[in-house]
Amino acid sequence: MLVLLLLDAMLTYAVALSYSNHVHDRDLAGDAQSIAALLQHDALPGEISAQARFLLDYDPAGRNYFDIRSRQHGLVSGNGHLHGPTVHAHIGQAPILFDTRLGHTPLRAATVAIPDPRHAQDVLDITVAETLHDRHMIAREILLLSVSLQLLLMLLLLGLVWFGVDVGLRGLEPLTRRLARRERTLAPIDDSDVPRELLPLTRTIDTLFGRLRGLMALQERFIADAAHQLRTPLTGLSLHVERAQAHAHDPALRDALHHIERLNARAARTARQLLALTRAQTPHEDEQDRAIIDLGTLVPETVGDRVHEAIAAGVDLGYEGTTEATPILGNAGALRELLDNLLDNALRYAGRDGQVTVSLRAADADGGPRIIVEDDGPGVADEFLSRLGERFFRTPTSHGDGTGLGLAIVQRIAERHAASVVYARAPSGGLLVDIRFPAMSITA
Incomplete structure (x- = not known):
């Protein structure tokens, strides 16, 4: 202008x-x-x-x-x-x-x-x-008089445009708030409060959402079917390996059977994790599967179930928790899956004579309850911390038999509970995973 x-x-x-x-x-x-x-x-x-x-x-x-x-x-x-x-x-x-x-x-x-x-x-x-x-x-x-009037008209026009755009965009606030509250749902957009001029855009987005829902359903069905089909032959293979080990007297044969057993266990674990990941990233979740859960009871119980495994692995597994009730609205099975994957990861990388500590902190003025799992293992370099939680991602220094799915499952389950996951270096040098639930978890 x-x-x-x-x-x-x-x-x-x-x-x-x-x-x-x-x-x-x-x-x-x-x-x-x-x-x-x-x-x-x-x-x-x-x-x-x-x-x-x-x-x-x-x-x-x-x-x-x-x-x-x-x-x-x-x-x-x-x-x-x-x-x-x-x-x-x-x-x-x-x-x-x-x-x-x-x-x-x-x-x-x-x-x-x-x-x-x-x-x-x-x-x-x-x-x-x-x-x-x-x-x-x-x-x-004449020029000064004309330009003065035109400048005044221009300022009035800019004011009207500013006001008009502001009022016009204010009509998008309900739609913006609804879209911001969405997490992983791909349901069609309710166009009851959408301005008429934006209906072609929202309907195009709905069409795209429909295509994505179809693609995600195909992907999830394929992963679930593949993982389910793998479980039966893997279970049978494990039974036959145990029988062969019971009657094998040749040391070379017993060693080969032992390696087969380890690889079979790894494949079975990958199949279980694929199923868990599919469940964790399903767009819809039944409300009847959600209930008020006391983390002060669920977390120590889950940790207690892994004590014998930790002793067998030579790892000092400890728990530090609050005595206060720590309720959240969530799915108990999914939260146990989250903790199990965190403990699997920590026990594997802590190694023999390592230490793993699970902490539960009650809600405070700064936010909701927090679950913190830390180990004293080799840790993760700072440049890779932001990539933890990606499917099949493993750091270049990883030498274990992990699949790269454990933390991805943790990430998805945390998102389903409106929680955030923070990865950091523990004071002991290992990895620290901080699950931060919102203060109003009942809205998750």
């Missing part, structure tokens, strides 16, 4: 200057005709009448000039040496308007021809000229 204002100012000045030139040219021609009339009727021989002299010298600023020339005798009177037009004016003809100069000063002049009252055969050329100062001054005044 500023560029348009500049272009408009240039155009306005050109139009104003043209109008000013037209008015001044008309006045200049009128002055020349008036002086000619006075000279014809009132002039004495060899003199210019007082009325004519007054008209010619009326400008005290010295911006007006006149010149009376006889075509036979030359200059009769004048206050400037003006050059006449390139073409002689004719008696009885309208004044000739032309541009000329006096020294370095540009002038606009008008010339009219009359018979010389003193010499019947002679002709007087009366030239009246003025500088361009007044013309430009009037054009500038």
Whole structure:
């Protein structure tokens, strides 16, 4: 708009200057005709009448000039040496308007021809000229007045646009709030409060959501079916390996069977984790599966179930919890799955003679309850902390038999409970995982 204002100012000045030139040219021609009339009727021989002299010298600023020339005798009177037009004016003809100069000063002049009252055969050329100062001054005044009004109108227009856009966008707030509250749902957008102009956009988004729902359903069904189909042969393979180990006397055969058993256990664990991940990232969850759960009871029970496994692995597993009730609204099975995966990860990387500590902190003024699991293992480099929770991601320094799905399951279950997961370096150098539930978990 500023560029348009500049272009408009240039155009306005050109139009104003043209109008000013037209008015001044008309006045200049009128002055020349008036002086000619006075000279014809009132002039004495060899003199210019007082009325004519007054008209010619009326400008005290010295911006007006006149010149009376006889075509036979030359200059009769004048206050400037003006050059006449390139073409002689004719008696009885309208004044000739032309541009000329006096020294370095540009002038606009008008010339009219009359018979010389003193010499019947002679002709007087009366030239009246003025500088361009007044013309430009009037054009500038018109420009300033016009630009001031246009600037005021522009400011009013900007205010109206600002107000209109603000009011218009305010109608999007209900839709924005509803979309912000969505977590993983791909249900169609309710367009009851959507402005009519945005309906094509929301319907296009609904179409995209429908395609994504179909793709996600296919993916989840494939993973679930594949994992389910793998469980049966893996279970049978494990039973046959146990039978073979019971009757194998060759040390090389027993060692091979032991490796087969380990690989089979790893494959079975991967299948279980794929099923768990599929359940964790399912877009819909039945409300009947949610209940008020006391983390002060669930967390120590889950930790207690893993004590024997920790002792067998040579890991010191400890629990530090609050004695206060710590209720949240959630799914008990999913939360146990979350804790089991955190403990699996911590026990595996803590290693023999390592320490794993599970802490439960009650809700405070800064937020809701928190579950913290830390170990004193090798930890994770800072540049990889942000990638923990991605499916199948394992740090380059990982040498265990993990699948890269455990923390992904933790991430998805935490999201289903509106909790955040923070990965950091533990004070002992290992990995610290902090699950932070919201203060109002019952809205999750």
